[in-house]
Amino acid sequence: MSADKDIDAWFAERGITVQDSRRLARAALEEAGLTRPGKTRLSEPKLPKAEELLAERFYRVCTATECQQVARASGREPLLVDPRSHCEHCGGSNNRRAEVAFLETCKRRGVNKVVVVGGSPAVREELEAKLGARLHLRMVDGTERRTGNQAQGDLEWGDLVLVWGATELHHKVSSHYTQPGSPHRHKVVHVVRRGVAALLEAGITHLER
Structure with missing residues (x-):
């Protein structure tokens, strides 16, 4: 039975x-x-x-x-x-929902190369795992020395540069990317909140302007 x-x-x-x-x-x-x-x-x-x-x-x-x-x-x-x-879209995760939305926005706006400056090693690994199959990512350790020439190379390479100020990021590193007058300023987003969702949402807001 x-x-x-x-x-x-x-x-x-x-x-x-x-x-x-x-x-x-x-x-x-x-x-x-x-x-x-x-x-x-x-x-x-x-x-x-x-x-x-x-x-x-x-x-x-x-x-x-x-x-x-x-x-x-x-x-x-x-x-x-x-x-x-x-939920079939986000699975209850703010991070997952932001990841999907960010990828969709990048595709719509023709963004293929993203630079992330700052963030902990674990978070950088998470971003690589979640976004790396769809985007070219360049992760910059905000605690290690970065020369002006290296930062210039990142700015020229990337379609979008997310400078994650609320994380492990030394001013000497971030200043290379955020200095006023740079011809690449239109690519740079200074993110002031912690969390992967906040990082990606800041990128989405910038791209949708």
């Missing part, structure tokens, strides 16, 4: 906890003949089909504006989920 699953509990495992979202998901299952009104459990053999149906019809999304926009553009019906970890 096959096992079955409580439908509301199965929904909850997928972040479908909001009343309206449950109603929409439930209606989809009933329309497909996988359950019927008043029934509270779903047989085990039907679960894969139910999962496939929901994935094809709905885009599970959190309340973040950017995620909502992506969901509406997906061609599927947005289905609000809670907790945010079930």
Whole structure:
């Protein structure tokens, strides 16, 4: 005899906890003949089909504006989920949402080469892992000596230069990139907040101007 699953509990495992979202998901299952009104459990053999149906019809999304926009553009019906970890766009992570948005903005604006000045070694590794497959990155250790010529080379090479002032960054290094009168000033963004999301959001704001 096959096992079955409580439908509301199965929904909850997928972040479908909001009343309206449950109603929409439930209606989809009933329309497909996988359950019927008043029934509270779903047989085990039907679960894969139910999962496939929901994935094809709905885009599970959190309340973040950017995620909502992506969901509406997906061609599927947005289905609000809670907790945010079930959001298909950001997975509940501000960093991930910022990474996706930054990559999309860079592509739209024709930005391929990005210089990041400052940040801890761990954060620089994270940026390489998350963005390195789509962008050419040049990471500058803000605690090590950097000559004016080296900085000039970075400024000429990069399409965007993010100077991360709130992190491990010596003034003698940052000043090479932020000095007034430089012909490359239009590429340079001085970021004053900590966190990967803040860094990338500053880059997005600059590129969207």
